[in-house]
Amino acid sequence: MKIAIDTDKCIAAGACVMEAIEVFDQRDEDGVVILLDENPSEDQHDNVRRAAHACPAKAITLQE
Numbered sequence: 001m002k003i004a005i006d007t008d009k010c011i012a013a014g015a016c017v018m019e020a021i022e023v024f025d026q027r028d029e030d031g032v033v034i035l036l037d038e039n040p041s042e043d044q045h046d047n048v049r050r051a052a053h054a055c056p057a058k059a060i061t062l063q064e
């Protein structure tokens with residue numbers, strides 16, 4: 001799995017961090033998403049899929 005984020009679309013909702021805290025973080029200054037791991041290990045894949053689904057801005061794209 002490869003993850004891409006679009007920080008221009010991100011509205012700093014934080015849903016991705018709630019679902020996959022090991023893969024996503026948010027910038028302190030404005031809450032915009034930070035991708036911690038663009039190739040997460042297998043055990044993170046379900047969390048990442050939930051995060052992409054939960055993102056209200058559709059800012060997370062997955063390549064499986």
Ligand code: SF4
Binds near residue numbers: 017
């Ligand atoms: S869930 Fe989407 S909009 Fe919210 S912080 Fe994550 S990437 Fe940004």
